[in-house]
Amino acid sequence: MPAAYEQYLVPVVFRPFAEDLAARAAALRPRRVLELAAGTGVLTSLLLAAAPSVEVTATDLNEAMVAFGASRAPGAVWQLADAQRLPFPDGGFDLVVCQFGVMFFPDRVAAFTEARRVLAPGGRFLFNTWGPLGTHAFGAALQAGLERAFPVDPPRFLPTVPHGYCDPTVVAADLTAAGFTVEAEQEVTLEGRAASAADVALGFLTGTPVRAAVEERGDGPAVRATVIGEMTARLGAGPVAAPMTAYVFLGAA
Template sequence: MPAAYEEHLVPVVFRPFAEDLAARAATLGRQCVLELAAGTGVLTSALLAAAPSSDVTATDLNETMVALGAARAPGAAWRQADAQRLPFPDDAFDLVVCQFGVMFFPDRIGAFAEARRVMAPGGRFLFNTWGPLGTHGFEAALQAGLERAFPDDPPRFLATVPHGYADPAAVAADLTAAGLRVEHEQELTLQGRAASIADLATGYLTGTPLRAAVEQRGGGPAALATVIEEMTDRLGPGPVSAPMTAYVFRAAG
């Protein structure tokens, strides 16, 4: 899964937002940075490029992701870690960053409180989260393809997890409950560009938890073909471009 995620999804869906988040981090000056839910290191690499004088520690719960990320972004210190129980002392980092990871935390307030705990005085917590599913051109088309392939029981992973924390007021309330103060909030829409609908669909269906959902429903090559057909009907054969909307937050302790 990490290899398919890195090859097919990172360049199209995640790198544009990683470059944006890294540029925001760089404006805060030289930092000791902790990254949560770093995955395969797309934001890590962008941070190292945008702020080369910063010391970056990248973490992820998944050891396979940590191994792949360490190989792709060796300029950071990599460590397996649970964002809800960080293995770091108080006041250890100037900046905590997270790209599209907070939606996956079972206890978001607890994870936000941990981010606050490890932030030094004057530190910041910078992260993004996806907007509603309908504001992501690629994933809205993908969901339509899944509903066509599995009309009786389509997978709902996209709507309930990646796009399941799409109310900025709810995010802000959780930050406040964790003892953090929202300094900045922005709705941001960037364009994703994919050379191939087939590669993009393959990335989603083999490089994300959708893989298990499709397999549980007995899906295989026929399901993938249906998804590709529906996405092509909606977006074109490729190369294709689609808008993707996220919310960016910066919070202080």
């Protein structure tokens, strides 16, 4: 999964927002940065490039992602870690960053409280979260393809998990409950570009938990053909471009 995620999804879906988040992080002039849910290291690499003197500790709950990320961004210290129970002392970092990871935390207030605990006084927590599925043209097209392939019981991973934490009011309330002051909140829409809709479909179908949901339901090749067909009909043949919306939050400890 990490290889497919890196090949098909990172350049199209995640890198544009990682560039945005890395620039925001560098502008804060941090010295010690903790990254949560670092995945394959796209934000990690950009952080190291934007602020070469910064010390970055990159973490993820998935061992395969940590191994892949460590090979991709060796300038960071990589460590397996649960965001809800961070293995770091109080006040050890001046910036905690997370790219599209907070949606996966089972207890977000607990994870945000841990982020605050490991921050020095005055430290910041910078992260982004996806907007509603309808504001992400690639994801919406994929979900339409899944619903066409499985009209009775389509996989619901995209609308319920990556796009299931899309109310800025709820996110801000969780930050406040964890003891943060919400310093900034911004809606950001960026464009993703892919060689084809089929490439994006392959990324979601083989590099995310959608893969398991499809395998549980049956005929993989037929499903893949249906999803690719629907995505191509919606996004176009050949190279495709589509808008994607996220929210960026900055909390102050």
